[in-house]
Amino acid sequence: MSDLTATERERILAKSALFNPPDATLPDGRRDLVGLSREELAAEMAAIGEKPFRAKQLWHWIYHQGETDFAKMTSIAGPMRAKLAERFVVERPGIATVQTSQDETRKFLFRFRDGQQVETVYIPDRHEDRGAVCISTQVGCTLSCRFCHTGTQKLVRNLGAAEIVGQFMAARDSYGEWPSPKDDKPRLLSTIVVMGMGEPLYNYEATAKALRIIMDHEGIGLSRRRITLSTSGVVPMMDRCGEELGVNLAVSLHAVTNELRDEIVPLNRKYPIEALIEACRRYPGASNARRITFEYVMLRGVNDSEAEARELVRLIRGIPAKVNLIPFNPWPGSPYETSTLPAMTRFADILNDAGYASPIRRPRGRDILAACGQLKTESERRRVSAAP
Ligand code: SAH
Ligand code: SF4
Numbered sequence: 001m002s003d004l005t006a007t008e009r010e011r012i013l014a015k016s017a018l019f020n021p022p023d024a025t026l027p028d029g030r031r032d033l034v035g036l037s038r039e040e041l042a043a044e045m046a047a048i049g050e051k052p053f054r055a056k057q058l059w060h061w062i063y064h065q066g067e068t069d070f071a072k073m074t075s076i077a078g079p080m081r082a083k084l085a086e087r088f089v090v091e092r093p094g095i096a097t098v099q100t101s102q103d104e105t106r107k108f109l110f111r112f113r114d115g116q117q118v119e120t121v122y123i124p125d126r127h128e129d130r131g132a133v134c135i136s137t138q139v140g141c142t143l144s145c146r147f148c149h150t151g152t153q154k155l156v157r158n159l160g161a162a163e164i165v166g167q168f169m170a171a172r173d174s175y176g177e178w179p180s181p182k183d184d185k186p187r188l189l190s191t192i193v194v195m196g197m198g199e200p201l202y203n204y205e206a207t208a209k210a211l212r213i214i215m216d217h218e219g220i221g222l223s224r225r226r227i228t229l230s231t232s233g234v235v236p237m238m239d240r241c242g243e244e245l246g247v248n249l250a251v252s253l254h255a256v257t258n259e260l261r262d263e264i265v266p267l268n269r270k271y272p273i274e275a276l277i278e279a280c281r282r283y284p285g286a287s288n289a290r291r292i293t294f295e296y297v298m299l300r301g302v303n304d305s306e307a308e309a310r311e312l313v314r315l316i317r318g319i320p321a322k323v324n325l326i327p328f329n330p331w332p333g334s335p336y337e338t339s340t341l342p343a344m345t346r347f348a349d350i351l352n353d354a355g356y357a358s359p360i361r362r363p364r365g366r367d368i369l370a371a372c373g374q375l376k377t378e379s380e381r382r383r384v385s386a387a388p
Contacts, residue, residue, distance in 0.1 A: 008236040016202055019138075021160040022114055032091045033062060034169070035162025037209060038216070048087065054080075056218075062090055063219025066169065066178030092173065093166040105365030108171065109377065112163055116156055117377040118197050120167040121370045122175070122189065130190035135167045137207050138198025139379045143232055145252070146264045147297050148373040149331040150197045156379045158203040164210035168192060168220070180220050192222060194229040195250070197375050201234035201241060211245055224248075230295065235271040235279045242284035249283055250293040250324070251276065255303050256311040264302070273315070280319055291320045291357075297373070298327050298339035298347070298360075305343075309350035322357040329363055329371040 024032050033041060042055040057076060061067045070076075070085040093110040096117060100106045106122045116139045124131035139156035141148075172178060172189055181187040192214065194200045200207045211227060214220045229241060230250035242249065253276070255261035261268035268276075286292050294316060298304050312323070325348055328338040339347075344360050351358035363371045 005236050005239075009240065012202065012234065012236060013204065016158060016204065019155060019158045019203075020206075021112075021157055021163065024113070024160060024162060026089060026113075030087055030089050032162055033058065033088050034091055035160060035165055035210070035213070037212065044088070048083070058084075059216075059219055063213065063216065064180045064221075066172060066180070068092065091162070091166065092170045093163060095170065098174065099368040099370070101365040101368045101370060103364055103367075105368070105370050106171075106174070107365060107368050107370035108167070108174070110163075110167060110170065112159075116379045118159065118163075118167070118379075119370070119375040119377060120171060120196060121365060121375070122171050123364050124188070129186050129188060131188055132191045132193050133168055133171050133189050134193045134196045135164060136196030136198055136375070137164060137194060137200040137203045139377065141198050142202060143199055143265075143267050145232060145254075145266070147254075147299060147328055147334065147336055149334070149369075149376045150373070152333075153197075153376050153379070155198075158206055159198070161206045161209035161213065164206060165213050167196075168214060191226045191228070193250075194227070194247075195372065197377070199232055199234060200229050201231045201237040204237050204240070208241075208245055211247060225290070228293065230293075232265055232267050233271050233276045233279075234267070235275050238279040239282060239284070242282075242286075246285050248290060248293070249280070249286070250295055251280060252297075253294045253312075254297050256308050256315055260303060264299075277315055277319070280316075280321075286320050288320045291322045294321055294323045296323055296325050298325055298344050300328070300337040300339045300343070302336060304339040304347055306346055306350060309347045313351060313354040313356070316356070322359075323351050325358055325360045326372050327360065327363055329366060329374050331369065331374050331376070 042052050045054045061073045067073055068090040070081045073081055093112055096109040096111040098108050104124050108120045109117055111117045118136040118139055120136060121134040122131055138158050140153040141150045142155040144151040175188050177188055214222050215224055224246045228248040228250050230252060232252045254265055258268060258272045261273055280292050283292060325344055328336050348358045348360055365371050
């Protein structure tokens with residue numbers, strides 16, 4: 001790792017911290033136990049004179065059983081339950097609305113205690129009893145990709161780890177899927193895609209903390225293979241994500257020349273295509289069994305020519321990869337049109353012929369604005385400060 005990258009990473013983390021959420025203590029002084037790491041939970045217990053065993057017990061109740069009421073934590077003695085309830089809560093984000101699409105996709109609008117809102121989407125598999133939860137990491141986004149509805153909403157703030165884990169836990173409540181199923185049992189909420197609102201690698205600390213909680217074997221226990229994090233290309237953070245979390249990586253490529261990518265994914269001006277592709281080549285754990293996903297939004301007449309498909313093949317040659325072709329999802333006022341089906345098919349054929357699986361994604365939940373790139377909330381920034 002070069003010194004330059006390390007410095008750049010420090011800069012990103014420092015700027016990101018400016019957008020961290022307000023302190024989560026309730027007005028009555030109680031603290032939420034959700035979102036604490038195991039070590040932090042143990043420290044909370046130590047502070048009230050309890051042994052580490054108590055933290056282990058609570059972890060099980062919170063993340064395996066999904067229990068939010070101390071009174072129902074029956075393996076804990078009555079007086080202890082009361083003592084915990086005086087000092088702590090096990091919260092869920094408030095649900096403002098829930099909408100279910102004709103295709104069964106379900107969108108949650110969550111409202112946090114400070115009034116800020118994000119959206120989370122559950123996308124059921126159409127053929128089997130499983131599906132993906134698409135979670136958000138920021139209220140708004142600092143980046144402004146031209147085709148993305150979230151990108152029209154300024155970054156309001158980062159989500160905290162509790163708010164990120166809380167989206168998944170509340171979605172699970174909604175499908176009645178507690179206690180956490182054992183690994184081999186099918187589950188409705190079987191995978192997580194970190195592809196909702198915001199750029200997860202610009203809120204790395206909280207995202208990483210939340211994913212570690214979700215992956216913990218004694219709790220929710222989703223393996224890293226069932227989690228995919230999507231980035232628009234925050235190159236200096238990609239290695240760290242791979243080394244520390246080892247989750248699957250999706251990269252929002254969308255263009256094969258710097259000229260076009262500079263325009264539609266403005267982060268490209270900072271981290272151009274060559275640097276991004278290099279970071280993908282280095283991504284720890286990428287292999288034929290665990291491919292990197294390149295996301296490519298199909299914009300009619302903008303990035304969907306056969307020449308661009310061939311250039312894409314050249315760019316990613318040698319990387320164990322697949323390409324998700326995402327038909328552009330329109331939103332109110334959006335400046336693009338979706339590519340025609342023949343154009344998408346020709347594009348996909350070129351990639352497939354070169355050996356890259358390249359499914360054309362079927363849009364899900366468009367009728368309730370729940371599809372990729374359609375998420376946005378009313379939250380507005382209250383203070384102005386420099387964006388990372
Ligand atoms: N900020 C991250 C993750 C969230 S976006 C990122 O950009 O990767 C999830 C995916 O939806 C990204 O690939 C994004 O480029 C894509 N997307 C955004 N707007 C879209 C739209 N209108 N139609 C289709 N896909 C879109
Ligand atoms: Fe932000 Fe991703 Fe949307 Fe770009 S595509 S504006 S990075 S959420």
